[in-house]
Amino acid sequence: MRELDDQIMELKQEKYLKDKFLRRLEELQRDRQHEADNGKSLRLRLEKELKDVDKLEGVSLSGFFHMIAGKKEERLEKEKEEAFKARILYEESKQKLAELDTDIHALNAKIEESGDVEERLKAVLTKKEQLIHESDPALSALLNNLTEQKINLEMALKELDEAEDAALQAENALEKADSSLTSAKNWGYMDMAGGGLMSTLIKKSHMDEAKEVLHSAQYYLKRLQAELNDLGKELTTNLEVSDFLHIADLFFDNVFSDWMVQERISASASQVAQCLERLDVLQRELKAEKQRVQVDLQKVEQERLSYLHS
Template sequence: MFSEINTKLIEIKGDLRKKQKFEAQIEDFQKEYKVVEERIAQLQKNYKSEEKDVTQLEKMTLKNLFALLSGTKDEKLSKEKQELIAAKHKLEEASKTKSEINKAILDLKNKLHTLNNVESSYKQLLSEKEKMIKASHSPHADKMFELSEQEGILKAYIQELEEAIVAGTRVKHDLLEAQTSLEKASNWGTFDMFGGGSISSFVKHQHLDEAEASIHKAQTSMRYFQKELLDIKEEAHLEIDISGMLKFADFFFDGFFVDMMVQGKINDSLEQTKSQLTKVSEILSDLTEQFEARKGEVETIGHERKELIESL
């Protein structure tokens, strides 16, 4: 009988922590959603402004005619078109992020719905526990339940650590892919600077496209990683700059089409990616250490409970 209720207590403790975790994640996602909405509104204004600039330049006014004759109009129009493409790209990126956040909120709400009655179930189990303690003549009953409570809390925390490690490993994988693509782009970019021609330029941009896709994936997985860290970073004693982690891809998407042709920009992006990879690896190392330590504590509790049962 004790074994059965112990198992239930461990499970319900895990469900209680899950509910708290989902609620915290939804709240954080909703805050982020508002920020993205504000960013989209600003980006839409920027895009319309850039579009207006291009349209005005394309009109054959007297001013534009003189610019055309002096050979400056095409150069200016090219720059304005690049800025228009960059504005459009940022807007598309932000809209994609908004859609992903919205989906994440809906998924969490569905998970939360399955845990609606977890508090009442926990109270019922506590009531059953109290009755069993009163009915038991064993002097060790209180200690047994205390150990099961500790085990339940630890197992729930271990599961959260494991989920955070999985999420962090996904980020690391995406960053490594981005690093590989940027290294290839950098190498081809160097070749391009020394007269590589149209082929080297094409290959360079092909690798930049791959890097862009990987960095978007990394930013998305970083967002989920950050949510997994919300409820454990204090317990795990982790010092993490969450806001900095979420904005890590800004260096890449800001001005991507305008100045990514410059070799220095590619190298800067590569260094930023390596920096984020180092940070994520350090956090994963700390989480793994915590995971192994907590597993050891669960084993210790298991041995203590076994010895208690054998002494009865």
């Protein structure tokens, strides 16, 4: 056990250094990107300044007017000075970029040298856990309990992820439906105002689009309801899928007037808007629940590892 503890301590120190190198590498990569962008701007500035010098030195309209005004030499000297400054800044930027590349290369070498330290530490901790199970029944029972808690929390997290995904898919479909219904409603008003066959066809096209995405939304809402049931939790938002099941075909029944069609389009749009509001509340609750589970999972894992590291 003592030998395992020494290995754990050594690997923890190695992992600490690797994590430190990774953080530093991330900083250097950000600095490099910033300097690369800066270098591009400085190169463009240098090219512009050199062109300005060439214009004044050569036979150009700008150079001609400056010569007539008796200020060509003064202007040329100023442009050369600006070009010189731009060149200095550009060269400095290239040097900084080269230095950053050197540091990044060195850090990558150190990180590569550490190899799979995380996996090696995990393997040693697993070995120690096995020894504990064999030699310390009380601690073994405690670890088993924590492991069971961890598994349950991981399963809950997976269920929440699936619920969030279903809610997002439903939201996307409903937003498309909302857009199609709004367009159908607007073209419906034009149709009733005597817009002719074209406005009728465009309205019908938007209604067809709405029908298609509403059927898709119904599928994801049903899936969401199933995921919420799997969670076994009472969320404060009560999202009833059954209220929504017949919206898609609502305005495709037998209708006898444009006003009736328009009313049904408006009713559908209103229900879609209400459903989007409910989804927004539900998504916020799922996010809060997910954060709570993640915190609990982190605490359980930290407690479990604390016994293995001690």
